[in-house]
Amino acid sequence: MxxxxxxxxxxxxxxxxxxxxxxxxxxxxxxxxxxxxxxxxxxxxxxxxxxxxxxxxxxxxxxxxxxxTHWNHPGWFAYFPSNSDLSSVLADLVCAGLGAQGMSWQTSPAATEVEDVVMDWLRQMLGLSEAFTGVIHDSASSATFCALLCARERASSFSQARSGLQGEAAPLVVYASDQGHSSIPKAALLAGFGKDNLRLIETDEDHALRLDLLEQAIQADLSAGRKPCALVAAIGTTGTTALDPLEGMAALAQRHGLWLHVDAAMAGTAFVCPELRWMWAGIEGADSLVLNPHKWMGAGFDLSAYFVRDPEHLIRVMGTNPSYLRTAQDGLARNLRDWGIPLGRRFRALKLWFFLKAHGVEGLQARIRRDLGMAAWLAEQVDGAPHWERLAPVPLQTVCVRHVPTALAGDETALAAHNRTLADRVNQGGRCYLTSSVLKGRLMLRLSLGAQATEPRHVALLWEELQRAADQG
Ligand SMILES: Cc1ncc(COP(=O)(O)O)c(C=O)c1O
Incomplete structure (x- = not known):
């Protein structure tokens, strides 16, 4: 061409x-x-x-x-909002047009230095202290995998330089809640911990991890001669956006020398608003955290932000230094290939740069507040409607509901089938799209707000459509 x-x-x-x-x-x-x-x-x-x-x-x-399937449609209420703001579409075009590889500083200095700056902007926007340094990954799954690799190496005093986990006398154990995202068990298994050493701790009535059970599990592992290694806190679980008790978890992590990783993949966007930061109080006790600007925030996929407190440790775990990659500037600037798994890196920082220039912090705050307001409105409608049940608190933008006709009350199988039918009816109508999920044995409709184009009238339409679907029996 x-x-x-x-x-x-x-x-x-x-x-x-x-x-x-x-x-x-x-x-x-x-x-x-x-x-x-x-x-x-x-x-x-x-x-x-x-x-x-x-x-x-x-x-x-x-x-x-x-x-x-139109993820940027105003009637998008499925899975999670994955906004692809047009400013970041332009950035992707520039990224592909430049075709630059950002594996080392020297392979395209701008790719590294723009990333340095925008990740620090993001840190400031989230109210994180200067103790954190950020790097862009493709996904939260990759970031969480890196976190558990770093945890493994810290707890085993760099077993990778000897015979790996296979040479460890005591098995290393990972803890998370039973409501955590599937990327957490996946990372634990891929990092070699083994299913027997993964503890998914039960949650309370608000679906947040129970600290008392966590502490008991840690004590039981210590007594059995195992070594507690890593703790993953979900700030905004996938199912219901439940908030794990981060302060308590951070205290436990400190007491037992555990690596604390925070998965705020979807919900982390909220903390651009200072009034919401109480939800992740304790974050300064984390060793690492991940949030996805490619979800609710609005930068196009793929752009996951991984922050760490100890970059030296990350580089020691991830770093490679073959002769063909060495440059005179090594030691003077970041070589981002050593901050994650792939060698080649796209110039993804452009997406965050264009996006933040287009919207500004105030623009983002206004949209987050709009989305929270719409979710609160919807929760209020559900609470006030007969035969509708809300299954979880609504701290953010996800509203978890089900319809419970009197004739089906108590019959979980029939209720699941009934609510699946409701979802199918709404989805086939074409104006809204929602997905379902199972919460502790109960099928729920997960109404996940936050598409950029969604306005109050679209949320009102969703509620009408749900009620109309329910009226059909
Ligand atoms: C809480 C949470 N963590 C992790 C993920 C995985 O994100 P990614 O697709 O970036 O790996 C998701 C995706 O929905 C999520 O909701």
Whole structure:
């Protein structure tokens, strides 16, 4: 492709994306296609001769768009908000256009130094002390994996330099709540702790980790000759945005020498608002924390922010120094390949930079407060409606509900089927999309607010649609 063709088709594509966003509300939120339908629209063999990209937007409309579920739709109430602000779309374009690899400072100094600056801006925006230093990862799953690797190496005095975990006399143990995200057990298993050494502690009636049970589990492991190693606190669990008791967990971590990692992947965005920071009181006791600006905050995927207190330790665990990567500036600047797992790194910091320039801290605060206000309104409607039940507190933007008709009360199987039907009815209507989940044996509809385009009228529409679906029996 030459630059003239790139310019022409590139402008067409920008217009196409802008028109897509302008008209998104008219589309059904959830893709209606069946498995295999999109695949059938493409030839089985690759093009033998160059076809060129003329007519690309028509091809996108024909092949891709039927299979897109619209995460930026104002009727998006499923999974979690994953806003992809247009400012960060432009940043992704620049990132790809520059094609720079940011593995070492010297491979593109701007990639490292812009990341240094925007991660420090983010630290300030969240009210974190200067004790934390940030680095961008692709996902919270990767960051949590790194955290548990660092925990393992600290607790084992760098067993990786000897015979690894296999040479340890006492098994190392990881603790988290039974409401933690699946990325936590996954990280613990991948880091070699083994399922027998993972404790998922029960939660209280608000679905937050029970400190008394955590303490008992630590004592039991100590008595059995095992070594407590890491503790993961969820600030905003995936199911209900429950808040683990971070201050108490930090005290326990300190008392027993545990690594404390905080998973605030979705909810961390809230702490741009100073009045919400009480929810993660105790955060300064963490060794590491992760939050995803690519979720509720609004920077396009992938952009996960990982903060650590001891960068030297992270680099010692992750660092490699082969001769072909050494440069004269090593030691004078950060080489970000040593701050995570992959060697190659995209210039993702551009996304956060463009996004923060576009919105400013005040713009973000206003949107977070708007979303919290809409969630509180919805919770109030549910609380005031007969036969509707709210299953969890609403500290943030997720409202967990179910419909309980008198005839089905007490029959969990029937209630699950009934509420799944309600979700299907709403989703098939095309104007709103929500997902369900199981909370301690009860199927709930998880209404996750916070798409950028969602306004109060869309939340009112969701509530109407839910009630209409329930009225159908
Ligand atoms: C609390 C929490 N932690 C971790 C994750 C995983 O995030 P990622 O997709 O960035 O790995 C999620 C995703 O929804 C989450 O809600």
């Amino acid at each position: 030459d630059t003239e063709e790139f310019r022409r088709i590139g402008h067409e594509l920008i217009d196409w994306i802008a028109a897509y966003r302008e008209g998104i509300e008219a589309r059904p939120v959830m893709s209606p296609v069946q498995p295999g339908e999109i695949r059938a629209l493409l030839p089985e063999a690759p093009p033998q001769r160059a076809e060129g990209l003329e007519g690309l937007t028509a091809e996108l409309d024909r092949v891709v768009m039927p299979g897109i």
